[in-house]
Amino acid sequence: MRERRMVWLAAGLLVAVGAGFGGNAGGARSSGRQHAATAQGVLPILTIRSPRPGDTVVPPWTVRYAIAGLRVGPTHPLRIRVSIVGAPERAMQLAATSQSGVVRVPDDRFFSGRRDVVFTLVRSTGTAYANSRASYTVTNLIIAGNR
Numbered sequence: 001m002r003e004r005r006m007v008w009l010a011a012g013l014l015v016a017v018g019a020g021f022g023g024n025a026g027g028a029r030s031s032g033r034q035h036a037a038t039a040q041g042v043l044p045i046l047t048i049r050s051p052r053p054g055d056t057v058v059p060p061w062t063v064r065y066a067i068a069g070l071r072v073g074p075t076h077p078l079r080i081r082v083s084i085v086g087a088p089e090r091a092m093q094l095a096a097t098s099q100s101g102v103v104r105v106p107d108d109r110f111f112s113g114r115r116d117v118v119f120t121l122v123r124s125t126g127t128a129y130a131n132s133r134a135s136y137t138v139t140n141l142i143i144a145g146n147r
Contacts (some may be wrong), residue, residue, distance in 0.1 A: 059107035112145035
């Protein structure tokens, strides 16, 4: 009897995953609840709440973020790579120690001016998460700083 229950439970789980209840396969955005993981692995989602496109910031400037799909905390920090479109070699990494919060971007003379800034979640190994929602671009940001 117990073995029969386990078989039915496993079959029900396979049906639920096959029907799409186990995640957002392919990384497409769904109109319903967002799922952060699939059978293929973790699909974290990064949201930048501020600054917004077209804003002007003065270094050191504040970035308000939210991370879904990963466990983030003081004992499980995550890195957010900040880079400029067209100049990825000038990237810097900031430590995020909570699911949502604030990080400060220090003054960097190469960041000054009107820029499209890319924020990307990075593993502890230094590699970026591959899914498109682990990266967020703020366009037309004016960074008032030293050149």
